[in-house]
Amino acid sequence: MAKVTIIGATGRLGSFASHPIAGIPHVDEVLLMGRPGRENLLAGLAHDLTDSCAARGIWTEISSSTSEEDCADSDIIVITAGAPRHEGQDRIDLALANARIIRPIAESVGRHAPNAIVLMVSNPVDVMTAVALRYSGMEPKQVFGLGTHLDSMRLKALIADYFHVHVSEVHTRIIGEHGESMVPLWSATTIGGIRISNLPAFSGLPIDEMMQRVKSSGSFIIKNSGATIYGPGDAIATLVQTILGNENRILTVSSYIKSEVHNVGDTCIGVPARVNRRGVSPVPIRIEESELEAFRESVGKIRGITREILEKLE
Ligand SMILES: NC(=O)C1=CN([C@@H]2O[C@H](COP(=O)(O)OP(=O)(O)OC[C@H]3O[C@@H](n4cnc5c(N)ncnc54)[C@H](O)[C@@H]3O)[C@@H](O)[C@H]2O)C=CC1
Numbered sequence: 662m663a664k665v666t667i668i669g670a671t672g673r674l675g676s677f678a679s680h681p682i683a684g685i686p687h688v689d690e691v692l693l694m695g696r697p698g699r700e701n702l703l704a705g706l707a708h709d710l711t712d713s714c715a716a717r718g719i720w721t722e723i724s725s726s727t728s729e730e731d732c733a734d735s736d737i738i739v740i741t742a743g744a745p746r747h748e749g750q751d752r753i754d755l756a757l758a759n760a761r762i763i764r765p766i767a768e769s770v771g772r773h774a775p776n777a778i779v780l781m782v783s784n785p786v787d788v789m790t791a792v793a794l795r796y797s798g799m800e801p802k803q804v805f806g807l808g809t810h811l812d813s814m815r816l817k818a819l820i821a822d823y824f825h826v827h828v829s830e831v832h833t834r835i836i837g838e839h840g841e842s843m844v845p846l847w848s849a850t851t852i853g854g855i856r857i858s859n860l861p862a863f864s865g866l867p868i869d870e871m872m873q874r875v876k877s878s879g880s881f882i883i884k885n886s887g888a889t890i891y892g893p894g895d896a897i898a899t900l901v902q903t904i905l906g907n908e909n910r911i912l913t914v915s916s917y918i919k920s921e922v923h924n925v926g927d928t929c930i931g932v933p934a935r936v937n938r939r940g941v942s943p944v945p946i947r948i949e950e951s952e953l954e955a956f957r958e959s960v961g962k963i964r965g966i967t968r969e970i971l972e973k974l975e
């Protein structure tokens with residue numbers, strides 16, 4: 662059984678994510694962590710979540726804390742602390758301010774829970790994953806980000822809808838930045854096990870419109886309802902379940918890569934990775950030339966911003 666700590670639990674995403682996480686069968690303890698001064702809010706959330714477990718007929722111990730050392734013994738630490746973007750902002754606009762929030766959190770996690778697996782969610786997620794990796798002092802397999810997993814799920818749903826098939830029949834991936842330069846891998850997209858480009862209907866697929874929808878999902882939701890909550894919250898829970906169930910699923914998450922994709926990397930970015938109880942390991946892959954070109958650009962962008970932010974944090 663496992664303890665999962667959520668740092669940023671008073672926020673909209675952290676508090677929602679705690680709900681599906683508390684229902685994962687491998688989880689017997691959820692710790693809601695927040696900043697000093699938020700004790701009453703955390704206590705209220707913990708009590709409400711305890712009631713939710715009672716209503717669902719499950720027994721998961723829910724606790725709350727504002728003391729960093731309480732994350733000790735966590736199996737997984739989910740980090741959602743930090744500012745969200747507002748309408749009109751890019752995720753990258755949050756980089757320096759959120760890096761200054763993530764650095765001390767990562768240092769504390771590295772000190773108190775050096776054996777945990779860290780799932781970074783705060784944006785810009787690829788850059789924050791690199792900040793967490795650097796300042797926690799933990800191994801690359803232990804520190805990863807939500808990356809383009811949610812983008813891949815968003816595209817999967819659009820493809821399933823277009824072809825009128827169940828989502829489980831569609832396999833697809835978006836790699837690269839969780840942001841503007843993300844890269845869809847049509848070469849790795851199948852429907853019912855058939856490569857999508859081998860289906861006659863593929864020629865009519867509105868690829869550009871679909872990718873525009875995926876890229877603007879976050880800003881659309883933020884503009885209309887204030888924050889993205891259910892999509893990322895359930896995506897976080899899927900990752901927690903995959904780790905604790907030692908499921909060896911290949912999911913597209915932000916991981917540190919060096920040579921896995923045509924030797925392009927030296928940064929944390931969304932790539933297919935094996936996810937299990939030991940953490941995350943990127944899967945070496947070969948992709949088509951046009952996809953590689955776009956991925957190279959995405960990596961260059963994120964590597965440049967990450968370096969700049971890490972230098973400013975020194
Ligand atoms: N990677 C992804 O797919 C997604 C990432 N996000 C990101 O997750 C983060 C949280 O989003 P929301 O929950 O909507 O925001 P929110 O504003 O509702 O919550 C932010 C949380 O961060 C905490 N926080 C703020 N400043 C802090 C500091 N200096 N030290 C410690 N904690 C601090 C707050 O107390 C609160 O718990 C944002 O960066 C957002 O962009 C959100 C959705 C999806």
Ligand SMILES: O=C([O-])CC(=O)C(=O)O
Nearest residue numbers: 746752784879880889893
């Ligand atoms: O768009 C945002 O700022 C939140 C996020 O990363 C997403 O939902 O994809």
